[in-house]
Amino acid sequence: MAKKERITVQDIADSLGLSRNTVSKALNGQYVPPRTRERVLSAAIEMGYKSYGTVAASDVNDSHKRVLLITSKHLMTMTFFIHLVRGIDFMLDEHENIELLQFTATKASFFERLADYLKGNRVDGIICIELFRADYVPRLIALGYPTVFFDFPIYLSASGNYDVILPESFASVKNFCLSLIRERDVRTFGFVGDYTHCTSFYERFLAMREALFLAGLNYDHNYSFVEKDSFPYGNPEVLAKALENSALPECFVCANDTIAINLIKALALLKKKVPRDVLVAGFDNLPESKYLEPSLTTFNVDKSGLGKMLLTTLLERIHRPHQKTKFVYLQSKQIIRQTT
Numbered sequence: 001m002a003k004k005e006r007i008t009v010q011d012i013a014d015s016l017g018l019s020r021n022t023v024s025k026a027l028n029g030q031y032v033p034p035r036t037r038e039r040v041l042s043a044a045i046e047m048g049y050k051s052y053g054t055v056a057a058s059d060v061n062d063s064h065k066r067v068l069l070i071t072s073k074h075l076m077t078m079t080f081f082i083h084l085v086r087g088i089d090f091m092l093d094e095h096e097n098i099e100l101l102q103f104t105a106t107k108a109s110f111f112e113r114l115a116d117y118l119k120g121n122r123v124d125g126i127i128c129i130e131l132f133r134a135d136y137v138p139r140l141i142a143l144g145y146p147t148v149f150f151d152f153p154i155y156l157s158a159s160g161n162y163d164v165i166l167p168e169s170f171a172s173v174k175n176f177c178l179s180l181i182r183e184r185d186v187r188t189f190g191f192v193g194d195y196t197h198c199t200s201f202y203e204r205f206l207a208m209r210e211a212l213f214l215a216g217l218n219y220d221h222n223y224s225f226v227e228k229d230s231f232p233y234g235n236p237e238v239l240a241k242a243l244e245n246s247a248l249p250e251c252f253v254c255a256n257d258t259i260a261i262n263l264i265k266a267l268a269l270l271k272k273k274v275p276r277d278v279l280v281a282g283f284d285n286l287p288e289s290k291y292l293e294p295s296l297t298t299f300n301v302d303k304s305g306l307g308k309m310l311l312t313t314l315l316e317r318i319h320r321p322h323q324k325t326k327f328v329y330l331q332s333k334q335i336i337r338q339t340t
Helices: 009-016 020-027 034-047 057-061 079-094 110-121 137-142 170-184 199-214 236-243 257-269 287-291 303-319
Strands: 065-071 098-104 125-129 147-150 162-167 189-192 251-254 279-281 298-301 327-330 332-335
Touching: 009 020, 009 034, 020 034, 065 110, 065 303, 079 098, 079 125, 079 303, 098 110, 110 137, 125 137, 125 303, 137 147, 147 303, 162 199, 162 303, 170 199, 170 251, 170 298, 170 332, 189 199, 189 257, 199 251, 236 257, 251 257, 257 279, 257 287, 303 327
Parallel strands: 065 098, 065 125, 125 147, 147 162, 162 327, 189 251, 251 279
Antiparallel strands: 298 332
């Protein structure tokens, strides 16, 4: 390939059949797919673009990345996270030079083991799923590794080399509650689940209260059941026992589908029918929510898309570690079924 006296970004773009914007991103360390980045840098070296003949060769040969997935739970036993991890796997199929490692957080000597693991495996970036403990997250951020969290603790404000990916919750739940108030004259709502568990749960709780506020209605905490996560929300018998002397609202908004499904079972044990005696809505659109009897009103989340976004955002942060922390929301879609 003949070299011009002065090679431009457009020359490289024309030679590869790429857009000027894509080539510019690759040359400036912004995220593009690794194979595209290698093609751009190789062409820049060959064509004599600036000083890439001497400084970019190492970038071309150093494209292998090790990503560590840290979680506090066994994700592959939980439907939502199976789909989330599948999204990460789809991205890995497109980027053969990325290696995914996994580390499960436990209470005993978590950080001592983690620090050794990160160093020993030369990890480039971290994805955190279901990691919300206030004594874990700040210390993890302080390690300085490029990190992306799926959801985030509600009481934490920290600067560092990280981003957060979440499903959109606030607007969708608020609008759902407002529609029940305005179109069906529903006046009382209760929340079920530990709203302090994570940002998404908290936003769903706040959205319900915001709808009441906008409609000029009062929020009565007696209609909600918001025990900490240590409560066995997955046990309908225990949940029924806890609710048997409680007043029922006209509509329960649940933190997620799993809680909503067990709430419906608990209400059945109390001889309460859904939706005749109380309306129930969940969140996440798990497969079982569609086949429940009655079928569950919920909000669909692109779970695979969230997984893809986690890895895409992490790769961007690895290439640009000093950019400001961002919270990225993927839109949710309301699905009305028989429980409302």
